[in-house]
Amino acid sequence: MDTDLLPEAFVELADTLVAGFDVIDFLHLLTDRSVQVLNASAAGLLLADPRGELRVVAASSEQVRLLELFQLQNDQGPCLDCYRSGQPVSEADLSTAGERWPNFAAIARRAGFAAVQALPMRLRDETIGALNLFRTVPGAFDAADVRVGQALADVATIGLLNERSLRRAEILNEQLQGALNSRVIIEQAKGKLAERLGLDMDQAFAALRRYARARNRGLSDLARAFVDGSEELPGLGPGSPTPGTLPRPGSPEPPRSGRQPPSA
Amino acid sequence: MAVSRMSAIWDLLAAHAADRGGPATAADVCAVCVATVAVSGAAVTATGTAGAGQAGTGHVICVTDEVGEQLEELQLTFGEGPRGDALAAGAPVLVPDLDASDIVSRWPAFGPGAQLAGAAAVFAFPLQIGAIRVGVLGLYRRLPGPLSTRELGDSLMLADAATVLLLDRQDRDGRAGIPDGDGGTNTDGVLNWNDRAGPGGQPLDLGLHRAEIDQATGMLTEQLGVSIDEAFVRLRAYAYAHDRRLVDVARDLVTRTLRLGPGGSPPGGTA
Numbered sequence: 001m002d003t004d005l006l007p008e009a010f011v012e013l014a015d016t017l018v019a020g021f022d023v024i025d026f027l028h029l030l031t032d033r034s035v036q037v038l039n040a041s042a043a044g045l046l047l048a049d050p051r052g053e054l055r056v057v058a059a060s061s062e063q064v065r066l067l068e069l070f071q072l073q074n075d076q077g078p079c080l081d082c083y084r085s086g087q088p089v090s091e092a093d094l095s096t097a098g099e100r101w102p103n104f105a106a107i108a109r110r111a112g113f114a115a116v117q118a119l120p121m122r123l124r125d126e127t128i129g130a131l132n133l134f135r136t137v138p139g140a141f142d143a144a145d146v147r148v149g150q151a152l153a154d155v156a157t158i159g160l161l162n163e164r165s166l167r168r169a170e171i172l173n174e175q176l177q178g179a180l181n182s183r184v185i186i187e188q189a190k191g192k193l194a195e196r197l198g199l200d201m202d203q204a205f206a207a208l209r210r211y212a213r214a215r216n217r218g219l220s221d222l223a224r225a226f227v228d229g230s231e232e233l234p235g236l237g238p239g240s241p242t243p244g245t246l247p248r249p250g251s252p253e254p255p256r257s258g259r260q261p262p263s264a
Numbered sequence: 265m266a267v268s269r270m271s272a273i274w275d276l277l278a279a280h281a282a283d284r285g286g287p288a289t290a291a292d293v294c295a296v297c298v299a300t301v302a303v304s305g306a307a308v309t310a311t312g313t314a315g316a317g318q319a320g321t322g323h324v325i326c327v328t329d330e331v332g333e334q335l336e337e338l339q340l341t342f343g344e345g346p347r348g349d350a351l352a353a354g355a356p357v358l359v360p361d362l363d364a365s366d367i368v369s370r371w372p373a374f375g376p377g378a379q380l381a382g383a384a385a386v387f388a389f390p391l392q393i394g395a396i397r398v399g400v401l402g403l404y405r406r407l408p409g410p411l412s413t414r415e416l417g418d419s420l421m422l423a424d425a426a427t428v429l430l431l432d433r434q435d436r437d438g439r440a441g442i443p444d445g446d447g448g449t450n451t452d453g454v455l456n457w458n459d460r461a462g463p464g465g466q467p468l469d470l471g472l473h474r475a476e477i478d479q480a481t482g483m484l485t486e487q488l489g490v491s492i493d494e495a496f497v498r499l500r501a502y503a504y505a506h507d508r509r510l511v512d513v514a515r516d517l518v519t520r521t522l523r524l525g526p527g528g529s530p531p532g533g534t535a
Contacts, residue, residue, distance in 0.1 A: 050417040052269060056475075067475060170358035173416060178355030184394030185354075187475045188492060191482025191518070201479060201518070224354075227395035227482060227492050 009033040022218030027058035047129035062205040077104035082118035092140040182220035189223035291326040305332035310399040334381040342373040346388035360410035389423035480514035
C-alpha cells in the first residue's frame, strides 16, 4: 500500500462530497485512488440493482476487457460471493482458482490478472455492492491493504448517502438508481463521441472526462448534455479530432450524413 | 434470476392486455402495479417533448383512480411533487410517509394537498434509459410505508416496461418507420410487444442490457443523425427485422463490423 497517497486521497474524496456533488465523478475518483493507494492494477465498483443484478458504476479503466470481467461476475466470481456473504473475498493466485470460479478465473487470467480482492459495500445489515481490486502479480492483499480498502468501500457507501434523513434507505435506493442511470448516459456518450471522432470507447471516455474537468463540470451532467444535444459543446463537435484518432474502417464516404448534429 | 423476474412481469402485462383484448399499453402497467406492488393507485405520464423534464409539463397517459388523478393535477397546478423531482434527478423519488417533516419544506403545496386527497405515501419512477426520458410512473398508497426490496425491484421493472411501451407509442405517433432491410422503411410495421417479441423471442429486459447496447445507441445518434430516443427505437427495430438479439447487433455496431446509414440499413455492406 502506498501510505504517502493515503491522506491526500481521503481529503480529495471528502472535498468531492461537499461541493457540487456528482456521484459518478466521486465513484470514479474512488476507484482511481483505490488503484493507486492499494498498488492494484485495476479496480471497479459494482452496485446491486434491486432488479437483482450487480452492475458496474465506475472502473479505473474503461477498456472493454476489464468491464466485461466485472459484468460476468453476475454469474460467478469474487464480487458475487462478496455481495452474497457481505464478507471480503480474495484469491491470491487465480491460476489455482479453476474450481472456485472456472469461467471467471480463466477470463481474468487471459486479461492478465493474477490476484483479486473484493470488499463489500455495507450499510448496516445490507450489502449494496462491492469494490473489486485486481493485481497482475500473484499474492494476497495484506491486512493493511484490506483495512484501507474496506475504508474506501465504506467511503463509497457514505458518498451514496450524502445526507442525514429519516428516509435513509429510500435515499440510498434513489441515489443508487440515479448512479446506475448516469452510468448508462456515460455509455451512450461514449458511443456517440467514439462514432463522431473515430475513437475507441476507452479514448472516448477519456476525452469526455478531460472535457468535463477542464470546464469544471460533473461528468454525468456533461454526458447528458452531450447525448441529448441540449447544449453546444465546442470541442466535442465534428472537425476537432484528437491526436491518434483511429482510422475509420470501411468506405471512404463523408463521415456524416443526414441531419447535422446540433453542436458546433 | 433477473431474466425470469422480468419475464414474469411481461407475462402479467400480456395477460392483462389479453383480457382487455388489445396489445400491451401503459394502462396495463398501471393495473399490474396495483396488483403486484401493493399500491393503491398508479399513473403514467409522458413528457411533453423528448427529454423535457420540468415539473408541470407532460400529460397523463393513464391513471387507475380518482386519487391518482388528483395527485397528477396537484403536481401540474403547483409545479412541484415527485414526478418533476424524479425527472429532474434522473432517479426515483421514494417517499414512504408524506407526513414526514422534510416533506413539508420540500413540497409545501403538493404535500398537504396529496394527503387531503387521500395519499399517505408516493413513489415516482422516471421512465428512462440513460439520456432517454419519456415520462414518469407515479405510485401512491393510502397508508404510509416503504416499498419492500421485492416491490421496489418489481416497480423498477414495470417502469422499464412502461419506458419501452412509451417509446414505441412515440415511434408510432412519429411514424419513424421500421427499416425493412432493403434500404427502405415500412411505416405500417409496428413492433408488437403484446407477445413480448424482443429479438430472438426474448423479452426485452432493460435491466440486463449490456454497456454495448447503450454505446451502440449513442453511436446510432451519429450514424443516423437522430435523437437518442429514436436511435434506440431504430436499434431495436433493426434487431427485430433481422431476428437477431439486441446485444449481438449492438456488439457488431460497437466493433464496427456493422454500420447503419440514415435509412437504417447498412450502406451496401454487411447485414
